[in-house]
Amino acid sequence: MTSKGPEEEHPSVTLFRQYLRIRTVQPKPDYGTNPTLSSILLNSHTDVVPVFKEHWSHDPFEAFKDSEGYIYARGAQDMKCVSIQYLEAVRRLKVEGHRFPRTIHMTFVPDEEVGGHQGMELFVQRPEFHALRAGFALDEGIANPTDAFTVFYSERSPWWVRVTSTGRPGHASRFMEDTAAEKLHKVVNSILAFREKEWQRLQSNPHLKEGSVTSVNLTKLEGGVAYNVIPATMSASFDFRVAPDVDFKAFEEQLQSWCQAAGEGVTLEFAQKWMHPQVTPTDDSNPWWAAFSRVCKDMNLTLEPEIMPAATDNRYIRAVGVPALGFSPMNRTPVLLHDHDERLHEAVFLRGVDIYTRLLPALASVPALPSDS
Ligand SMILES: CSCC[C@H](NC=O)C(=O)O
Ligand SMILES: [Zn+2]
Ligand SMILES: [Zn+2]
Structure with a gap:
């Protein structure tokens, strides 16, 4: 049982012997x-x-x-x-x-x-x-x-960004000013307008492939406790895929300026930020x-x-x-x-x-x- 001719050898033994060589x-x-x-x-x-x-x-x-x-x-x-x-x-x-x-x-x-x-x-x-x-x-x-x-x-570099907006809470029957939702809406608009611009750039140039432009999707919206309570905090999460030729510093500044333009109390944090x-x-x-x-x-x-x-x-x-x-x-x-x-x-x-x-x-x-x- 232990030694057979090469034609009968168990494949595992053959592999073992090849490795030993x-x-x-x-x-x-x-x-x-x-x-x-x-x-x-x-x-x-x-x-x-x-x-x-x-x-x-x-x-x-x-x-x-x-x-x-x-x-x-x-x-x-x-x-x-x-x-x-x-x-x-x-x-x-x-x-x-x-x-x-x-x-x-x-x-x-x-x-x-x-x-x-x-x-x-x-x-x-x-x-x-x-x-x-x-x-x-x-x-x-x-x-x-x-x-x-x-x-x-x-x-492309994944940048996962969560924008958090804070504002005045209160009774949802009222026209409150400075609400978290209004400010978050502005940032969402800015980012989705950027998305549209990149999409158009891709569509209008047959030489560009998907990976050559920056994409973004709004992937999560969080916040709120009840229909009639204006929440003090709301957040939106985005999956950006940043094209390799983008100036990363300038792009991050752009994100920050969209948050600032939306008003006080709007901040962003990164869950993923590939920089290399x-x-x-x-x-x-x-x-x-x-x-x-x-x-x-x-x-x-x-x-x-x-x-x-x-x-x-x-x-x-x-x-x-x-x-x-x-x-x-x-x-x-x-x-x-x-x-x-x-x-x-x-x-x-x-x-x-x-x-x-x-x-x-x-x-x-x-x-x-x-x-x-
Ligand atoms: C950003 S880390 C996640 C990696 C994941 N890779 C494959 O799908 C992707 O979403 O691209
Ligand atoms: Zn894979
Ligand atoms: Zn995969």
Whole structure:
């Protein structure tokens, strides 16, 4: 029972023996063929957003596959597909016996969907992260319904702002002056007028994509105790996504001045305020981009480089100086992340494995760079 021929060997034993053959001997563990070079980091998050089960055609945690090949599940697009594609591409390359100059690391991190504060935000500050010596990273993108693939080179910065207005309370049958609601209304108007302006700017310029303008939504209104009591305090919460080319200081001053213009006792506080947007260059001055885009060209994949409208863990990776792209290889796929009936066609999933199987050798073979030394 203990020793069988190689054809009968238990796959776990084969894997174990393959692992033993990699000479990870300290002080120079052989992780890649040239450990002096910086590594490639393949990051994905393991958490998913909640579901409204009653709106799903299939149990969102069953991974039901329909007769056409669509796999329905929360995380099918965001981003359990990518985690498995990384693993399958690496597995294929290993089975084929490939070795590359640069080491490939995979990280599977928690809490991205709630901001990554207990996940990637902490991890990038840890010695364990620095020990990976990441020179370039891939993380998630978004599906593209057309033939093209979207790739993200930067992100908008989430600013979650709560505006609190205080004013005179009293009997709600009276025309009170200086009420919290009136002043809050003014701020809401200013911010929603700004929203409209940005929306028009996006609509009127076909060259602009969603991630290039600043968005804002009013997402919460709080306050009040009874129909006939004018409340002394009311608040409005906004989810801003600030475009990377915005002057952050001037923008914050603008927010403050909208509050001041509304009257006395109107203040704002931040629940999220990302201040470090970074742009990963998408021209041949960036050897990582050159390698990435060359593979896509060779595979006849059309790329649409964009700014990520939402926030991913890539912002933390870029902020510690590691160039990173957001890429989930899903073309001809409706954008269903966070939506009901999130699904991915198995053929698109498998094509994604092929794409990573081509991308990884190219990225892990980028010649030594000045930043490697
Ligand atoms: C601002 S922290 C929240 C991060 C979240 N990421 C994915 O959806 C997002 O809302 O963009
Ligand atoms: Zn995600
Ligand atoms: Zn998400």
